[in-house]
Amino acid sequence: MFWDTNYKFNLPRPILHLIEILEAQGFEAVVVGGCVRDCLLGRTPKDCDLATNATPKELAPLLKAHKIPTIPLGLAFGTLGALFGSKVFEITTYRQESAYTDHRHPQVDFNATLETDLARRDFTINALAYHPTKGLLDLHGGLQDLRAKCLKFVGVAEGRVREDALRILRALRFASVLDFTLEPKSAQAVRTHAPLLTHISKERIFAELCKILMGANAGAVCTTYVKVLECALNAPLKPATLALLSQTPLNLTTRFLALFFSCNDPLATLAQLKPPKKLFKSIEKLLPYTHQTPPTSKVWLKMQMQTLSLSQVRAWLGWLKAYEPSEWVVLRAHFKSIGAQREVYTLGFLAVNGRSLKGVGLKKAQIGAGLQACLSEVVQERLENRPSVLLNFARLWAKNLRENALK
Template identity: 80%
Template sequence: MLWDTNYHFNLPPPILRLLEILEAGGFEAVVVGGCVRDYLLGRTPKDCDLATNATPQELAPLLKAHKIPTIPLGLAFGTLGARFGKQVFEITTYREESGYTDHRHPKVHFNATLETDLKRRDFTINALACHPQKGLLDLHGGLADLRAKRLRFVGVAVDRVNEDALRILRALRFASVLGFKLEPKSAQAVLEHAPLLKYISKERIFAELCKILMGAQAGAVCATYVGVLEGVLNTPLNPTLLSPLSQMPPNLTTRFLGLLFACETPFKSLAELKPPKKLIKNIERLLPCTHQSPPLSKIWLKTQMQILSLSQVRAWLGWLKAYEPSKWAVLRTHFKQIGAQREVYTLGFLAINGRSLKGVGLKKAEIGACLQACLKEVIHQRLENTPSALSKFARAWAQNLREHALK
């Protein structure tokens, strides 16, 4: 193996400690995968993983001897967790994979080397390894692909996709998050083998779809690979309506709103993905709003703020930014002013409450109706939000109610 010693990585102290322990115990160990990729891209890695020729059965007593707690994260796949305070670092035994079943689950063999371990990985940019003294190991051209912002499967693209169909969505995720382009053979494999996603659980599909939608290039990726998404959502999609996704704030409800706005059967498609109930509730509330052109009135916006939560209003405004930017600019200004000036839009902002109306002679249900009438008058700027003005209006409202009751 030819290591490039020109590369140096600022690895976290726990990783350096684990490398020291493993090598002192007579084992090989290197940093692999997304951590190396992110370091080379100048990004802060979310996690840092080790690969080694030691098995979990050999690792556990070795780490215990150094008083490092371990967690059995996935022993069937050779993965052990090493805990340092609140952080857990994964250590995985070199492995080969073969005999994939249902285009997802392989038979795992641990009599592997670092070369064979890197060969089984999905993309060249994830098949990189590094070591604090040895430098960088690149056996599959991952470094050149990083520089070219190119996404390429390791080895034969069709084989990688057939082995694990989830790699189809992982390809779209990396393209969306990193802004990379799939090279032609990888793109062809993704498009032609999209039907294999039927073998993947809805939960895994939903998780990857969330990551795709939250990427900076979500619009371009979803529009380009609309055929993949149509298979996932089981409905036709309008690619033109998908392109603006990247113009929306990175809010999951907002991005799903954009995706489902392009769907022919949005509610059915979302339900089949088994998302959290909160997301379903938000979409049910907000999707009808995408099919009407909103007035630019602050009064109208306040009435919507009575119906929707603040987070739902923000999500809807995020959608509006992409599809009707001029209206978004006006309504966003109104929204910010309402918040900054604490303008009245709900009962909680009224200068009186139910207790204030007990002396007016109203019953419980009538008190609620009176407060709603007060709120409406204040929102429409026909009444000042002061205790005296509201009390006067409430007494008149109650008197009018009694007069109608006598007729």
């Protein structure tokens, strides 16, 4: 193996400490995967994971002897978590994978080496290893692919996708997030075997889809691989509308609106992915707004803000920016003005409250209805938001209420 000593990364202290502990006992330990890739790309790694020839049974007592708490993250796959404060560092035993079932779950063999462990990984850019003194190990051309912004499966692309169909969506995810292009054989494997996504759980599809949509290159990837997404969602999509996806802000609700704007039955399609209830409710509320040309008056926007949360309004405005830009310019200015001037759009901003309306003779449910009547008048700019003005209106409203009850 050739280790290139020209590369030096600043690794977290806990990782260096773990490597020292393992090597002191005669084990190997290297940093692998996304951490190495991100360091080479000049990005700050989200995680830093270790690979070692020590098994979980050997790791647990060793870390315990050094008073390092552990978490059993996936012992069947050789993964143990080492806890340093609130931060968890994954340590995974070198492994080989074979005899995949249902195009997802492999038989795992821990009788492996670093070479075989790197060979089982999905993409060449993820099959890199780093050691603080030895340097960088690249057995599959990952460094060259990083420089070329090329996404390539390790080994035979067709075989890697048939083994684990989730790699299809992972390919789209990395292409979207890193702005990489799949090399021809990998792209063909992804397209050809997209129907295998029926073997992947809807929860895993949803998780990968979120990451794909939040990539800076999501529009181009979703348009290029629209047939793959259709297999994942089991629903037809319109490439023309997906092309504008990247022009929306990096907001998950906004990007789901852009995705499902081109879907025939969006709520049923989203529901089968089992998303969080909050996201589903937001999409359910906002989808009707994507199928109409909105009025551009401030009064209309304030009326919508009575039923939409601020985060929902922002998400919808983000969609509007790409798909109805002229309306977005006006409504965004209104939205910013409403916030800056603290204009009334909910009861909390009214100059009167329930206690105030008790003084004009309203009781119980009448108070709530009276406040809503006051709010409607202020939102529609027929009344000023001043206590005296609103109390006079409430008195007349209460009087009309009593007179109508006597008829």
